[in-house]
Amino acid sequence: MLTLGVLASGRGSNFQSIIDSIESGFLDAKTAVLITDNPDAYAIERAKKHNIESLVLKPRDFADKNAYYSYIAGEFKKRGVELVILAGFMRVVGKALIEQYRNKTMNIHPALLPSFPGLHGQKQAADYSVKISGCTVHFVDEGMDTGPIIIQAAVPSYHDDTEDTLSERILKQEHRIFPYAIKLYSEGRISVKGRKVIVNVGRDDALLINPPF
Numbered sequence: 001m002l003t004l005g006v007l008a009s010g011r012g013s014n015f016q017s018i019i020d021s022i023e024s025g026f027l028d029a030k031t032a033v034l035i036t037d038n039p040d041a042y043a044i045e046r047a048k049k050h051n052i053e054s055l056v057l058k059p060r061d062f063a064d065k066n067a068y069y070s071y072i073a074g075e076f077k078k079r080g081v082e083l084v085i086l087a088g089f090m091r092v093v094g095k096a097l098i099e100q101y102r103n104k105t106m107n108i109h110p111a112l113l114p115s116f117p118g119l120h121g122q123k124q125a126a127d128y129s130v131k132i133s134g135c136t137v138h139f140v141d142e143g144m145d146t147g148p149i150i151i152q153a154a155v156p157s158y159h160d161d162t163e164d165t166l167s168e169r170i171l172k173q174e175h176r177i178f179p180y181a182i183k184l185y186s187e188g189r190i191s192v193k194g195r196k197v198i199v200n201v202g203r204d205d206a207l208l209i210n211p212p213f
Contacts, residue, residue, distance in 0.1 A: 001028050001029060001030055002027075002028065002029040002030075002082055002083055002182070002185070002186040003029070003030055003032050003079070003080050003081050003082045003083070004018070004029055004030065004031045004032065004081065004082075004083055004084075004085055004182070005031075005032055005033050005035065005075075005076040005079065005081035005083075005084050005085070006018070006031055006033070006034045006035070006043075006084075006085045006086075006087050007034075007035050007036070007072075007084065007085070007086050007087070007089035007093075008034060008035075008036050008041060008043035008086075008087045008088050008089055009036060009037055009038045009041055009043075009088055009089050009090040009091070010038065010041055010042065010043065010088045010090065011041070011042040011043065011088070012034075012041065012042055012043025012046045012087055012088060013088070013171065013174075013175065014087040014088060014108055014174055014175065014178050015034065015043050015046055015047075015085075015087040015088070016046050017174070017175035017176075017178060017179055018031070018085065018087065018178065018179050018182065019031065019046065019050050019052075020179075021179035021182075021183075023050075026179060026183065027179055027182060027183055027186065028186055029182065029186055031047075031050075031052050032053070032076075032079035032080060032081050033052070033053045033054065033055060033075065033076070033079050033081070034046075034047040034052055034053070034054040034055070035054070035055045035056075035057055035072055035075065035076075036054065036055070036056055036057075037056075037057060037058055037059060037089075037090075037091060038056075039056045039058075043087070043088070044056070053079075055075065057071065057072060057075075059091075065094045065096075066094060066095070066096050067096075068094065068096075069093065069094030069095070069096040069097040069098075070096040070097075072097055073096055073097045073100040073101070076100075076101070077100070081101075082104065083101075083104050083105075083106065083182065083185060083186075084097070084101045084104060084105040084106070084140075085105075085106055085178075085182070086105065086106065086107040086108070086140065087108070087178075088108075089107075090119075092144060093105065093140050095142055098140060098141065098142060103139050103148070103192045104139075105139060105140040106137055106138070106139060106140070106150065106178075106181060106182065106185070107137070107138055107139075107140050107145070107147070108135060108136070108137050108174050108177075108178045109121060109135060109136045109137075109138065109145050110122050110135050110167065110170045110171070110174065111124070111125055111133065111134070111135065111136065112132070112133060112134045112135070112136060112152055112154065113136040113138060113145055113149060113152075114145075114146070115130075117144050117145035117146070118144050118145065120163065122163050122166045122167040122170060123163040125157055125166060126157065126161045126162060126163050126166050129157070129159060130157050131156070131157055132154050132155070132156065132157060133154070133155055133156075133157040133166060133169075133170060134152055134153050134154040134155050134170060134173060135152065135153055135155075135170050135173050135174045135177065136149055136151075136152045137149075137150045137151045137152070137177055137178055137181040138150055139192065139197070148192055148194075148195050148196065148197045149197060150181045150184070150190065150197045150199070151177050151180065151181045151184070151199065152177070153173035153174075153176065153177045154173075155169045155170055155172075155173055156169075184199055184200075184201075189201070
């Protein structure tokens with residue numbers, strides 16, 4: 001069983017999709033702790049409903065960024081966390097945590113990286129009127145959404161899309177591929193060679209990875 005530690009800043013809908021995947025038996029994993037920088041994050045309520053420990057850690061209560069992420073890494077280590085999940089964590093993760101969990105920290109981004117990194121990827125895609133958008137699960141490195149790409153899902157983007165309409169379409173795919181990426185990791189089917197992530201998949205995985213629109 002894989003032990004997860006989750007970082008979230010907001011409503012935590014991707015956090016919920018992971019909880020649901022565990023409870024359904026799709027994922028052989030458990031969530032040891034949710035850590036948030038926002039005391040008002042709805043993700044805390046989700047954790048309470050499923051008897052998951054939650055901690056509120058505010059950066060301003062620490063001497064600097066390094067101290068903040070060193071403390072978070074320590075909290076994860078104490079609980080035996082093997083994989084860190086960023087489920088809507090609205091901060092650039094510090095080196096102190098990345099070094100402790102190199103290629104063991106996953107993020108979901110609402111765009112087809114490397115296009116449209118950073119905040120409001122859906123708005124950027126809608127403003128550019130791209131024809132295909134989507135989402136990306138990637139390992140976290142020191143850059144802004146620059147880590148090795150694990151899995152992506154595409155969605156159509158229409159000429160009359162707004163940030164909200166495109167976001168809703170992308171979110172459905174986020175909830176699908178994030179638990180799946182964690183499943184691949186838990187089953188030892190992911191390896192990293194430089195910037196490339198090699199995923200060992202079979203015929204049964206094809207529809208999960210590339211569903212029809």
